[in-house]
Amino acid sequence: MTRAAVPGLASRYPIGGLLPALYADDDLAQRFTAGLDTVLAPVLSTLDNLPAYFDPSLTPADFLPWLSSWVAAEVDPAWPEELRRAVVARAVELHRWRGTRRGLVDQLRLCFGVHADIQDGGGAAWSSRPGTGLPPAPTGELLVRVWAPHGGPVDADRVRDVVAASCPVHLTSRVEILPGPPDETGD
Numbered sequence: 083m084t085r086a087a088v089p090g091l092a093s094r095y096p097i098g099g100l101l102p103a104l105y106a107d108d109d110l111a112q113r114f115t116a117g118l119d120t121v122l123a124p125v126l127s128t129l130d131n132l133p134a135y136f137d138p139s140l141t142p143a144d145f146l147p148w149l150s151s152w153v154a155a156e157v158d159p160a161w162p163e164e165l166r167r168a169v170v171a172r173a174v175e176l177h178r179w180r181g182t183r184r185g186l187v188d189q190l191r192l193c194f195g196v197h198a199d200i201q202d203g204g205g206a207a208w209s210s211r212p213g214t215g216l217p218p219a220p221t222g223e224l225l226v227r228v229w230a231p232h233g234g235p236v237d238a239d240r241v242r243d244v245v246a247a248s249c250p251v252h253l254t255s256r257v258e259i260l261p262g263p264p265d266e267t268g269d
Contacts, residue, residue: 088123088127091124092123093120093122093126094127096115096116096119097115097118097119098111098112098115098116098119101115135149136149138167138171139171141167143163146163146166146167150166150169150170150173153170153173153174154173154177155173155176157169157170158240161193169192169193176188176189180248181250183200183202185248186200186226186245186248187200189244189248190226190228190241190244190245193240193244194228194236194237194240194244195230196229196230196236196241197228197229197230197231198227198228199263199264200224200225201225201227202224222253223253223254223256224253224254224255225256225258226241226255226258227257227264228241228257228259229259229260229261229262229263229264233262238259241259242255242257245257
């Protein structure tokens, strides 16, 4: 069933009732406009509920991919519907942090429910003291260590796809799946 063919959907604004009084008792005019009401009822119903179509938590499931394209949210059709809705709802916030550690950590947590430790090899540093030494040469690699909070399975291929899509173009990325959080020494 689609919104275009909802059986028995009545129009909230029947055309026959809007005709001049001359046609109120005309059987042909009333049957003709009733046929138009049947065709227009889904359109009018959609327009009446238009704000719900732009809310990711309320939009019909078949409209969600189109809504996600409006906010450039990359959603995997294999994800559960609740996850796809959450990604679309947070798309603007995730875009704001795209290319940063926070953005990648938030995206991995949202998409897979995992924790991540990110070590950036970009080689940028700052200091408030003059004469501070330069940072080490950039490694050119983004190391992403991922672990499930309760030790559950992590789909490494899907995590690699998300990391590769979020990694700045001047860096390569490497993903390590850990059984638990890394120890304090960073090993």
